[in-house]
Amino acid sequence: MQKLPEPDLDYLQKVLLEMLAIPSPTGFSDTIVRYVAERLEEIGIPFEMTRRGTIRGTLKGKQSSPDRAVSAHLDTIGAIVRELKDSGRLALAPVGCWSSRFAEGSRVSVFTDHGVIRGSVLPLMASGHAFNTEIDQLPISWDHVELRLDAYATTRADCESLGLSVGDFVAFDPLPEFTDSGHISARHLDDKAGVAALLTALKAIKESGLEAEIDCHPLFTITEEVGSGAAAVLPWDVSEFVGIDIAPVAPGQQSSEHTVSVAMQDSGGPYDYHLSRHLLRLASDNEIPVRRDLFRYYHSDTQSAITAGHDIRTALLAFGCDATHGYERTHIDSLAALTRLLGAYLLSPPVFASDAQPAKGSLERFSHQLEHDAQMESETRVPTVDSLLGQRDKDP
Numbered sequence: 469m470q471k472l473p474e475p476d477l478d479y480l481q482k483v484l485l486e487m488l489a490i491p492s493p494t495g496f497s498d499t500i501v502r503y504v505a506e507r508l509e510e511i512g513i514p515f516e517m518t519r520r521g522t523i524r525g526t527l528k529g530k531q532s533s534p535d536r537a538v539s540a541h542l543d544t545i546g547a548i549v550r551e552l553k554d555s556g557r558l559a560l561a562p563v564g565c566w567s568s569r570f571a572e573g574s575r576v577s578v579f580t581d582h583g584v585i586r587g588s589v590l591p592l593m594a595s596g597h598a599f600n601t602e603i604d605q606l607p608i609s610w611d612h613v614e615l616r617l618d619a620y621a622t623t624r625a626d627c628e629s630l631g632l633s634v635g636d637f638v639a640f641d642p643l644p645e646f647t648d649s650g651h652i653s654a655r656h657l658d659d660k661a662g663v664a665a666l667l668t669a670l671k672a673i674k675e676s677g678l679e680a681e682i683d684c685h686p687l688f689t690i691t692e693e694v695g696s697g698a699a700a701v702l703p704w705d706v707s708e709f710v711g712i713d714i715a716p717v718a719p720g721q722q723s724s725e726h727t728v729s730v731a732m733q734d735s736g737g738p739y740d741y742h743l744s745r746h747l748l749r750l751a752s753d754n755e756i757p758v759r760r761d762l763f764r765y766y767h768s769d770t771q772s773a774i775t776a777g778h779d780i781r782t783a784l785l786a787f788g789c790d791a792t793h794g795y796e797r798t799h800i801d802s803l804a805a806l807t808r809l810l811g812a813y814l815l816s817p818p819v820f821a822s823d824a825q826p827a828k829g830s831l832e833r834f835s836h837q838l839e840h841d842a843q844m845e846s847e848t849r850v851p852t853v854d855s856l857l858g859q860r861d862k863d864p
Contacts, residue, residue: 491639493546529680534707541692556621564693707823715786736771
């Protein structure tokens, strides 16, 4: 087994901080795409781009097929202008799935067709001096917040004169803080922290001079938050696809801010048995702290690829994060574990070399999840149809 190159965690934190400074709500991702493409050029990873900006790189291996892909997404949650109100304020609709509870009180940038206007997102009743306890009775929904502009705007006509329009993108300030304890707090760690981990793993491999066993395609998608991320970007001969995303740290979850998580299932169903356990074995072999977890209320780029009809094995790696899609917090421990496990996976042999070709008319090369004898032994404990019918005949 090749010794894993140690990741440059200073580089990881540097590119993460730089990416957090670049607004990239889904649909407004050109600048972040350019940034990541420049980092790939620096590392020495050739890439191509789709029409809309999804990046597909290639880390060459000893053989070209079957190859694998690893994906992180550049887009974040945000909002879009839904209405210019008669009061001079703006009604918003969410971009991505998140609660207006986390939008209230945020400083934001509104991107018009001609420039940027700053503002704040507030509940409709924002002043305790004016509304007293009524402010605590206001429902939580996007219909009950509005955007107050830092500009003279008291009418709809004022908004129009400022160049504001329905459909303008609204980006929420990330407010990053990296503490001496190793904690990293910010909005939009989902999935810029995952992107930083993937870039760092690629940098470590290129600088080490180690060669991957098979070609790998690092993917950077731009529409994961709205569900279509990797639907149309995979090369035809990819047999394994590992997504990188966020692992909720919360009651009922197993993930930790100090480990990497291997997701066994999300809202789209279970991940591939063999690929998931391959990742777990790599973590064990390389003494990387890891947890198994289930994510009931989200799906990832890998699920969008399956839904699009790709016949691939999928798995998901995730960094542990508290308050996902809110003011998020992770720890450098989790990002280091994720980066090391990504490095181990990129350098590992394919789970099944036979996946390069479909198994035509034969079961010889087809996988099984337990050794045949062990599985059949378990099945002998289950009553068969014949035994049940025989028991019926003996009953009075």
